[in-house]
Amino acid sequence: MRYLFFLLLSIILVSCNDKETQKPIKKPEPIVIDYGLTFNDFKVVKDSIKKGDTFGSIIDKQNIGDKQVYVHLINLLPITSITETLFDQQFVAGQYKSIMDSYWETEMAWRGYLVCNHAIIDPAAAWMEAKKLVSYQLDSGISLSQVLYFIGTRPPNLPQYNVTAEDSDPSCSANPQCAALNLVGDCCPANSGVFLGCCR
Numbered sequence: 028m029r030y031l032f033f034l035l036l037s038i039i040l041v042s043c044n045d046k047e048t049q050k051p052i053k054k055p056e057p058i059v060i061d062y063g064l065t066f067n068d069f070k071v072v073k074d075s076i077k078k079g080d081t082f083g084s085i086i087d088k089q090n091i092g093d094k095q096v097y098v099h100l101i102n103l104l105p106i107t108s109i110t111e112t113l114f115d116q117q118f119v120a121g122q123y124k125s126i127m128d129s130y131w132e133t134e135m136a137w138r139g140y141l142v143c144n145h146a147i148i149d150p151a152a153a154w155m156e157a158k159k160l161v162s163y164q165l166d167s168g169i170s171l172s173q174v175l176y177f178i179g180t181r182p183p184n185l186p187q188y189n190v191t192a193e194d195s196d197p198s199c200s201a202n203p204q205c206a207a208l209n210l211v212g213d214c215c216p217a218n219s220g221v222f223l224g225c226c227r
Contacts, residue, residue: 119148120148
């Protein structure tokens with residue numbers, strides 16, 4: 028009987044040890060797909076806006092930065108054809124100097140947005156700035172081609188000048204090359220305001 032007791036005790040102890048060394052079977056996490064993304068591929072922090080939160084406090088939590096330029100640019104996103112409607116020339120001109128003063132201190136990732144912002148009030152200057160952007164260092168939400176397209180589709184902000192001198196004669200006969208072509212009427216400019224190729 029003693030042997031039987033020791034045998035039983037040994038079996039219990041050995042079987043208890045086996046249970047302790049076995050690792051629990053880990054169930055696979057369910058695959059979560061939302062907004063077209065597989066959330067399992069990312070570290071998703073499910074926080075929410077709480078009572079008393081301000082836009083500034085939310086931005087601070089995102090570690091975007093404390094410069095005014097970041098607050099401005101986060102509102103500029105994304106760059107689309109409606110951007111200029113939301114950020115009109117008067118608004119951009121009013122804040123331009125304070126934002127652009129920090130241009131060279133701003134990371135390349137954000138500079139594409141700064142250049143688009145500048146294009147709203149001065150497309151020609153923005154084009155020159157865009158030539159200095161490093162494409163692969165831009166934010167993943169914007170590409171160099173998108174920046175150039177945005178600049179290229181801005182309406183020009185050129186002042187209207189009268190390019191004819193006060194005493195100039197617009198008639199074709201007053202311009203030797205137009206007269207040689209036997210043109211009549213006004214050529215430089217024509218009644219439509221267009222200068223013909225014969226004008227010098």
